[in-house]
Amino acid sequence: MKKKLLFTAYSLDIGGIESALVNLLNYIDYDKYEVCLVLEKMSGDLLKKVNKNVQISEFRVSNHKNIIFRKAINLIHQLSFFLKNYHKYDFSCCYATYSFSCNKLARLASKNNSIYVHSNYRQLYDDNSFKDFFGKRNINKFKTIFFVSNESRRDFLEIYSELADRSVVINNFVDVKSIKEKSLEKITLKKKKCETLFVYVGRLDDTSKKLGRAINLIDKIDNTKLLIVGSGPDDIKYRNLVKQKSLLDRVIFVGRRTNPYPYMLQADYIILTSDYEGFPVTYLEAIVLEKRIITTIDVSDDKINMGKDYAEIVSKDEDIMVKEVKTILEKPRKIKKIDLALIQKERSKELEKYFDGGDIDA
DSSP states (O other): OOEEEEEEESOOOSSHHHHHHHHHHHHSOTTTEEEEEEESSOOOGGGGGSOTTOEEEEOOOOOOSSHHHHHHHHHHHHHHHHHHHTTOOSEEEEOOTTOHHHHHHHHHHOSSEEEEEOSOGGGTSOHHHHHHHHHHTTGGGOSEEEESSHHHHHHHHTTOGGGGGGEEEOOOOOOHHHHHHHTTSOOOOOOOTTSEEEEEESOOOTTTOOTHHHHHHHHHSTTEEEEEEOOOTTHHHHHHHHHHTTOTTTEEEEEOOSOOHHHHHHOSEEEEOOSOOSSOHHHHHHHHTTOEEEESOOOBOSSOBHHHHTOEEOOSSHHHHHHHHHHHHHSOOOOOOOOHHHHHHHHHHHHHHHHTTOOOOO
């Protein structure tokens, strides 16, 4: 008999976490497992990419202005889910770290429950706020806590040392074959031979991404160009900065793209200038396309050490960053080939151990 797995997430709009979930679902062996996906919002461009064997349902959370009415409706929905699904599954996973509803549903669905932590929250919160964030999400009630990087796990355990035996690093999944195929799609992009092209792919959110640093690089280093693929709340802020610095012909915004890979393929360097990240999916995509990376974030996971094996790590200080990037451009690092397809096969086997109720190795 097939074992039953349940995953919970907010939606399947285009994003790194959402793409990683879809890819994880596509790596599951459906001869062995029956899979359900519960979304708070049945929406998103990635819905059509979910494996056809996955049963998808919606658990809509009420946002009614009347607090009493809202709480009553949500309580009824939770009770209904409880009656139908309490400990019904052999494994459950809250894939949206921040979502209270996804968190609660995963804990109700299985004793063998888990949560994925996609970012390094110690870099976002002070100690008290960190404890408050995970305390409200009942982190100590999950059997397994998955992290996408060794650094996220390490920093988490500085506060929750008692959860070490429940914490494990298994990074996100990408679709290696699809990335390579989609990267060949034709795009209109004028790139001069004498200029270095940096490509940023991601959310335009200055809270963490600090894309102004990358824009500053273009301003300070001649014969460089920056292509920005993505959208977000600080889109206008970044466009105004580009206009202010008179870089309209050297910093190009192409907006959000369901297929960013042709742009990445044209890059001399994939660039990230964030303050904090978990383990950016963009790193894995760059590895697949054999593209050099310049980044402020040095992380490692269960198989890869980015700073040691692949990326050029630079300072978050803009003046120092400019000097370091100039040096990097003068002496480009040789790209190390990493067989990510093989690594992900090993990861999928590792995940099966947890699907089947196994514990973390000591």
